[in-house]
Amino acid sequence: MTAASSGAGSRPALFTDLYELTMAQAYVADAMADVPATFSLFVRTLPAQRNFLLAAGIDTALAALESFRFEAADIDYVRSLGRFTPAFLDWLRAFRFQCSVVAVAEGTPMFAGEPILEVTGPLAQAQLVETLLINELHLQTMLASKAVRVVGAAQGRRVVDFGARRIHGIDAAVNGARAFAIAGVSATSNLLAGREWGLPVVGTMAHAYVQSFASEAEAFRAFARHYPDTTLLVDTYDTLEGVHRVIDLARELGPAFQVQAVRLDSGDLAALSRTARDMLDAAGLNQVRIFASGGLDEHSIAALVAAHAPIDAFGVGTRMGTSEDVPALDVVYKLTALAGRGRVKLSPGKNVLPGQKQIWRIEEGGLARRDVMGRAEEQNTGRALLQPVMQSGARIGARPSLADVAAHAQREIARLPQLLRGLSPARYPVEVSAALTAYAAEVRAAGR
Amino acid sequence: MTAASSGAGSRPALFTDLYELTMAQAYVADAMADVPATFSLFVRTLPAQRNFLLAAGIDTALAALESFRFEAADIDYVRSLGRFTPAFLDWLRAFRFQCSVVAVAEGTPMFAGEPILEVTGPLAQAQLVETLLINELHLQTMLASKAVRVVGAAQGRRVVDFGARRIHGIDAAVNGARAFAIAGVSATSNLLAGREWGLPVVGTMAHAYVQSFASEAEAFRAFARHYPDTTLLVDTYDTLEGVHRVIDLARELGPAFQVQAVRLDSGDLAALSRTARDMLDAAGLNQVRIFASGGLDEHSIAALVAAHAPIDAFGVGTRMGTSEDVPALDVVYKLTALAGRGRVKLSPGKNVLPGQKQIWRIEEGGLARRDVMGRAEEQNTGRALLQPVMQSGARIGARPSLADVAAHAQREIARLPQLLRGLSPARYPVEVSAALTAYAAEVRAAGR
Numbered sequence: 104m105t106a107a108s109s110g111a112g113s114r115p116a117l118f119t120d121l122y123e124l125t126m127a128q129a130y131v132a133d134a135m136a137d138v139p140a141t142f143s144l145f146v147r148t149l150p151a152q153r154n155f156l157l158a159a160g161i162d163t164a165l166a167a168l169e170s171f172r173f174e175a176a177d178i179d180y181v182r183s184l185g186r187f188t189p190a191f192l193d194w195l196r197a198f199r200f201q202c203s204v205v206a207v208a209e210g211t212p213m214f215a216g217e218p219i220l221e222v223t224g225p226l227a228q229a230q231l232v233e234t235l236l237i238n239e240l241h242l243q244t245m246l247a248s249k250a251v252r253v254v255g256a257a258q259g260r261r262v263v264d265f266g267a268r269r270i271h272g273i274d275a276a277v278n279g280a281r282a283f284a285i286a287g288v289s290a291t292s293n294l295l296a297g298r299e300w301g302l303p304v305v306g307t308m309a310h311a312y313v314q315s316f317a318s319e320a321e322a323f324r325a326f327a328r329h330y331p332d333t334t335l336l337v338d339t340y341d342t343l344e345g346v347h348r349v350i351d352l353a354r355e356l357g358p359a360f361q362v363q364a365v366r367l368d369s370g371d372l373a374a375l376s377r378t379a380r381d382m383l384d385a386a387g388l389n390q391v392r393i394f395a396s397g398g399l400d401e402h403s404i405a406a407l408v409a410a411h412a413p414i415d416a417f418g419v420g421t422r423m424g425t426s427e428d429v430p431a432l433d434v435v436y437k438l439t440a441l442a443g444r445g446r447v448k449l450s451p452g453k454n455v456l457p458g459q460k461q462i463w464r465i466e467e468g469g470l471a472r473r474d475v476m477g478r479a480e481e482q483n484t485g486r487a488l489l490q491p492v493m494q495s496g497a498r499i500g501a502r503p504s505l506a507d508v509a510a511h512a513q514r515e516i517a518r519l520p521q522l523l524r525g526l527s528p529a530r531y532p533v534e535v536s537a538a539l540t541a542y543a544a545e546v547r548a549a550g551r
Numbered sequence: 552m553t554a555a556s557s558g559a560g561s562r563p564a565l566f567t568d569l570y571e572l573t574m575a576q577a578y579v580a581d582a583m584a585d586v587p588a589t590f591s592l593f594v595r596t597l598p599a600q601r602n603f604l605l606a607a608g609i610d611t612a613l614a615a616l617e618s619f620r621f622e623a624a625d626i627d628y629v630r631s632l633g634r635f636t637p638a639f640l641d642w643l644r645a646f647r648f649q650c651s652v653v654a655v656a657e658g659t660p661m662f663a664g665e666p667i668l669e670v671t672g673p674l675a676q677a678q679l680v681e682t683l684l685i686n687e688l689h690l691q692t693m694l695a696s697k698a699v700r701v702v703g704a705a706q707g708r709r710v711v712d713f714g715a716r717r718i719h720g721i722d723a724a725v726n727g728a729r730a731f732a733i734a735g736v737s738a739t740s741n742l743l744a745g746r747e748w749g750l751p752v753v754g755t756m757a758h759a760y761v762q763s764f765a766s767e768a769e770a771f772r773a774f775a776r777h778y779p780d781t782t783l784l785v786d787t788y789d790t791l792e793g794v795h796r797v798i799d800l801a802r803e804l805g806p807a808f809q810v811q812a813v814r815l816d817s818g819d820l821a822a823l824s825r826t827a828r829d830m831l832d833a834a835g836l837n838q839v840r841i842f843a844s845g846g847l848d849e850h851s852i853a854a855l856v857a858a859h860a861p862i863d864a865f866g867v868g869t870r871m872g873t874s875e876d877v878p879a880l881d882v883v884y885k886l887t888a889l890a891g892r893g894r895v896k897l898s899p900g901k902n903v904l905p906g907q908k909q910i911w912r913i914e915e916g917g918l919a920r921r922d923v924m925g926r927a928e929e930q931n932t933g934r935a936l937l938q939p940v941m942q943s944g945a946r947i948g949a950r951p952s953l954a955d956v957a958a959h960a961q962r963e964i965a966r967l968p969q970l971l972r973g974l975s976p977a978r979y980p981v982e983v984s985a986a987l988t989a990y991a992a993e994v995r996a997a998g999r
Contacts, residue, residue, distance in 0.1 A: 114721060115721070115743055117742045117743045117746065118715070118721050118724065118725075118741070118742070118743040119715070119741075119742055119743075120713075120715055120716070120740040120741065120742075120754055121740050121741075121742055121745075121752045121753060121754030122740065122754030122755055122756055122757060123754075123757075124742070124754075125754055125756070125777075125778060125781075126756060126757060126759075126760045128777065129760070129773060129774055129777045129778075130763070132777060133773055135763060138763070140763075142759070180742070180745075180746045181742070184752065186778070226763060230757070230759060230760075233716070233757070234715050234716050234741075237716040237717065238715065238716050238717070238718070238720065238721070238724070241716070241717050242719055242720050265568075267566070267567070267568055267682050267686065268568070268681070268682050268685040268686050268689070268882075269685065269686070269689050269879050269880075269882065270686070270719070271690055271718070271719035271720065271722075271723040271727075271873075271878075272686065272690050272719065272720055272721075272722030272723040272726060272727075273562060273563070273566050273686070273720075273722045274719075274720030274721045274722035274723065275719040275720040275722065275723055276566065276686070277566075278720060279719075279720075292568040292569050292570065293566070293567075293568065293569075293682075294565045294566070294567055294568075294569055294572070294628070294629070295563055295565045295566040295567075297569075297628075298565065298628045304569045304632065305569060306568055306569030306570030306571075306572075306573055307570055308570055308573070308574060309570060309571075309574060309678070309681070310885075310886070310896045311574075311590070311678060311885070311886035312574045312577070312678075314886050314889070314894045314895075314896060315578070315583060315586070315588075315674060315886070315889055315894075325577060325581055326577055329573075329576065329577045329580060330573060330577075330634070333573075339896055340896075340998070421879045422879075425719075425878040425879045426878070427878050427879055430719075430873040430874070430875050430878035431717050431869045431870075431873045431875055432717075434716075434717065437758075437759070438758070438759035438762050438763070441762065441763055446762045446763075447762075448758045448762060448787055448788075550788070
């Protein structure tokens with residue numbers, strides 16, 4: 104049950120906005136349910152603090168579409184609302200998602216306005232999955248896009264996910280750990296996520312453990328007896344005194360001392376890590392690594408790296424787990440074609456490009472230079488990012504492993520211009536093809 | 552399954568940081584597991600954008616503690632990690648939460664440093680539930696504390712939860728809807744949350760529905776035929792043109808016209824709502840209400856209310872659902888007593904008050920004037936906020952209904968000073984009693 108409640112392929116159909124169902128009933132009643140439609144899912148604007156997004160959540164979203172079912176208890180609840188006809192309840196009961204989907208590969212860097220996926224199929228079907236698709240792709244893309252900055256700032260040092268306690272609920276914690284893994288995070292402290300995705304799990308000790316002993320030395324001795332290769336948390340009373348206690352323990356244990364690391368969790372991490380490193384080295388404990396945690400994000404990690412703080416790995420929790428500086432992206436899912444004709448909403452400031460689209464990434468010298476968005480049927484140079492992933496409700500090809508997705512992400516990120524990979528604001532050019540520009544004008548002129 | 556996966560009493564035991572288990576195994580092996588301990592859960596500091604917090608998530612957290620079990624599959628996974636002994640796996644399998652808990656009533660306004668709950672019982676047990684308790688109380692308290700600002704800004708106008716699509720995952724959406732209800736939000740668009748908590752569910756129509764017809768007029772006519780008392784979304788093409796189409800429909804349908812409201816979702820909502828109101832009134836449609844949505848938060852709602860915009864209700868999504876300005880609170884769960892003696896962590900800037908505590912709220916003229924935090928056994932004037940809610944793992948008394956919790960919250964909020972209920976930063980005095988101050992000094996002097 105825990106696996107079923109948390110992750111891939113188990114998003115309940117009843118997790119939807121009511122209006123998806125009222126619209127579907129109207130479509131069904133008016134014989135419009137099967138009109139062919141295309142919806143496009145994209146992020147309207149990029150926040151100033153994000154130079155690119157890392158597309159994530161696609162595999163889990165496709166799994167959810169494949170298993171999308173209204174169960175008997177769902178139907179009973181919908182009936183109880185008193186707004187739905189027996190005929191529509193039958194339609195819901197029989198509902199199986201049969202649309203086709205094109206999407207970018209998970210782990211692909213994306214920019215404002217570029218479709219992460221497009222759904223084409225019967226209007227009522229494509230509309231009905233809106234809440235689910237936005238929620239799933241928003242959560243993972245937002246968290247992966249934050250984590251990739253943290254991992255980048257650490258410049259090769261390990262980053263581990265300590266977010267479970269303040270991330271927004273269990274679903275975010277479990278699916279967030281997946282997004283973090285795609286972005287290059289090495290491990291998680293969260294056992295439920297570890298089991299769900301086969302991720303390495305890590306953990307050290309809490310201050311409460313140290314406080315439960317008459318002295319810090321006793322606490323370290325006891326924990327190292329149970330877990331010889333553990334990491335010892337040294338800041339419960341005084342960080343450098345704590346490092347002294349670790350050195351004392353090494354002298355006491357001699358060759359039996361196998362402690363891997365000390366963890367600093369408060370104070371001036373740059374200064375403390377330098378002194379701790381000197382102390383450990385002077386005691387011949389060069390192999391003992393320094394692990395840092397405590398309110399870290401990409402900026403504090405970049406500052407520590409720039410200051411040459413001798414920190415080997417970072418535990419990052421709340422600020423990555425909640426994407427604290429950007430806790431929401433402007434993801435939308437918009438109707439762009441109906442019955443073979445382009446559709447756009449004309450509300451001020453909310454421009455949408457009509458039809459089925461393609462994105463071409465144009466590279467020179469191994470680096471991405473610009474993207475072109477065009478009509479799906481155009482021919483253009485560059486790498487076409489949107490590829491068929493689902494045909495009539497059935498996935499095309501095997502599910503990629505999470506490791507494969509993460510490896511793809513690393514390759515794609517390496518092909519971005521250096522400036523985009525840094526923390527200073529930078530923008531990447533995304534152009535709209537002449538054909539799509541003309542088509543958009545045509546659709547707008549027709550007032551659709 | 553959907554209900555089980557989403558809400559009360561079903562938080563999987565495996566949703567925990569690894570270190571909770573490694574510490575527990577060490578305690579069990581060293582015969583420390585049953586040493587009596589107290590842990591205190593509180594928010595260390597209040598963000599500048601929050602004058603108070605609204606405690607939420609207590610009832611669901613207690614339900615989770617009552618049903619806390621490691622299932623066979625959980626034990627198998629823990630065994631697979633290769634760090635745990637058969638004896639400890641047996642301990643986990645037999646684990647039933649048997650601590651005692653004191654907590655404030657859900658819906659009580661809280662301030663920095665004040666315990667929302669305290670857990671007293673066997674050390675290993677009280678430690679083991681840390682991740683679960685922090686996550687559950689953090690999520691709901693953070694979201695209720697945001698929502699109460701939105702509801703307050705609306706000054707009696709209805710606020711409905713439209714957050715499902717960008718809130719951080721299904722768990723946050725379902726438990727968030729509960730927190731919103733406690734804070735005074737009237738309804739939700741999210742069917743899964745509606746079913747879980749018995750909340751009113753609401754919904755209108757999406758732009759895509761309007762776009763699916765040859766004209767806006769046809770779309771309105773069709774939707775109103777299916778749902779005569781619906782709300783019509785008028786901004787797909789041009790808001791005021793949309794209002795004209797609603798008036799046209801009223802003329803066409805005559806007495807059969809029962810449309811309840813129009814929804815404005817973009818543009819200058821103050822100006823558009825005024826013109827729309829004038830147009831509707833001039834057409835004799837005084838009963839048609841105006842509903843506004845689109846990127847709203849407490850500040851934009853307060854501005855609309857201050858401008859006397861004739862808006863009757865607000866749909867609030869992303870900014871409330873993600874607590875966008877404050878997406879994390881500094882909630883901690885700290886050991887404060889062990890074997891009858893106070894314990895505190897001495898790390899810089901992370902002061903903790905030792906022992907079991909009480910909070911007294913001191914009121915004058917029906918308004919809260921100040922709080923005093925003291926030792927649990929002290930006698931003080933004022934209302935004691937922390938009350939026993941669980942004894943040896945069993946809840947005391949009946950579970951309050953969500954409606955009762957929401958009513959309690961409204962009463963308690965009404966007793967706060969007016970300034971605290973507004974959006975300008977204001978601070979409320981929280982004092983530490985002489986006895987607790989002296990005890991803290993004593994514990995610190997002892998270096999614990």
